[in-house]
Amino acid sequence: MDKTQEFKKIMEELGKLKFNEMYENDFFLTWEKTSDELKATFAVADALRNLRERNISTKIFDSGLGISLFRDNSTRTRFSFASACNLLGLEVQDLDEGKSQIAHGETVRETANMISFMADVIGIRDDMYIGKGNTYMREVSEAVKDGNATGVLEQRPTLVNLQCDIDHPTQSMADMLHIIHEFGGVENLKGKKIAMTWAYSPSYGKPLSVPQGIIGLMTRFGMEVVLAHPEGYEIMPEVEEVAKKNAAESGGSFKKVNSMAEAFKDADIVYPKSxxxxxxxxxxxxxxxxxxxxxxxxxxxxxxxxNGNHKDWECTEELMKLTKEGKALYMHCLPADITGVSCEAGEVEASVFDRYREPLYKEAGFKPYIIAAMMFLSKVKDPKELLEKLEELGKKRVLDK
Structure with missing residues (x-):
């Protein structure tokens, strides 16, 4: 199938979905979205990628800002957000709290409005403290919503969760789109086993939002989701309840084990992450x-x-042999702690990581398009119509191609 036919197929699928409530709305947690809204995000991401691959511009903004606030270090998500904004025509402005009036006691409400006079999207990463990050994002959202309603802001910036204490929706959605492509469609995921397992790391304090995001999303599509970790490494109990509910509704399953080997056995996908x-x-x-x-x-x-008591929780070649036909898809949000490369002992053997390097990079490459799709669906009233118009206009992204 050529790229033009592929685009038409994506548009056909998009036309079957109901996602009107995403317009002028935020993206906080995947489990707050309907299945159609999630599928629409995947479809729009694929459509935007398709157009860019065909050298067709997808700039729908002539001006405007995408504001980013990163309260934790970031490489992939920071650049993915900037790429997504640029793809749609927005300039990026990073809010450096150390250089703002926040340090002088400026309130959340005031900051949110002061940075948003010409902003269309706000992306926030706030994953360091339990009970804080997602709450802060919602405060910002309410502040700009009120600012728009009272006439302070000409438009209401929509918010994208770039990672919080509860969920990492841009990561899990990019991961899922990677899986969809690897297995030839969302319809092929039912019954596939994914092992979301803890793995040893010589560093402390890696967020819970990645494993929580994975079990909260993958259970939506009828997958057999296994969460594995040593005793004492539990995640948020309320997210486990979300996963159980999702699995029951989708016809999939969710279970917990305390053995990495048990989780890997006959798995189609493994995701070892500290x-x-x-x-x-x-x-x-x-x-x-x-x-x-x-x-x-x-x-x-x-x-x-x-952590040092569980150095045996490592993704090894021996464990990979336990997976389905010994060929499970290895996934990681990156950067991984690679034994003998980035650390003395870590999450994954170097030979396993090297074998999957190309698909890992492809997995990361879906994130800019997922973020752009979240923005597109929140800012465009009729996404299908506008995407088809962009294709029809055929404005070149690079003029000499």
Missing amino acids: WAPFAAMEKRTNLYGEGKFDEINKLEKELLAQ
Whole structure:
């Protein structure tokens, strides 16, 4: 199928879906979206990629800002957000809180409105503290919504969750689109087993939002989702309940085990990734709120020592042999802790990582399009009509091609 026919097929699928409520709305958590809304996001992402591959411009904005706020370090998500904004024609402005009036006591409401006079989208990454990140994002959303309603803002910027304490929707959606492409369509995912497992890391405090995002999304599509971790490395119980509910509704399954080998057995997909225990992250948040930074340092040392008891939780060639036909798709949000490369002992053997390097990079490459699709669906009243118009106009992205 050539790219033109592929585009028409994507448009046909998009035309069957109901997603009107995404217009002028935010994207916080995947489980707040309907199945049609998730499928529409995948379809628009594929459509935008298709047009770009055909050298067709997808700039729907002549002016405007995409505001980014990263309260944690980021490479892939930061550049993916910037790429997504640029793809649609928005300029990017990063909010550096250290250089703003936030340090002088400026309120969330005031900051949100002051940065949004000509902003169309706000992307926030705030994943460090349990109970804080998602709450902060919703505060910002309410502030700009009110600013628009009262006439302070000419438009209401929509918000995209670039990772919070609960979910990492741009990552899990990019991961899912990668899986959809690898297995030849969303209709082929039912019954496929994915092992979301903890893995050893020599570093502390990796967010819970990646494993939570994976079990919260993959259970929507009838997949057999297994969450594996050593005892004491539990995630948020409310997200586990979301996964159970999703699995029951989709005809899939969700279960927990304390064995990496059991999770890998006959798996179609494996996702070995370190994270910090929910109880410890909750304790860390409380200590931060009380200003007990010495206690936080002490907690970090305790958790690093605890991690050291589970160095056998590593994605090895032997474990990969347990997967379906020994050929499971290995996934990671990157950067991975690679044994003998980035660290002495880590999440994955170097030979496993090297074998999957190309698909891993392809997996990461879906994120700019997923973010752009989230923006597109929130800012465009009739996405299908506009996408078809962009194709019809055929304005070249690069003039000499």
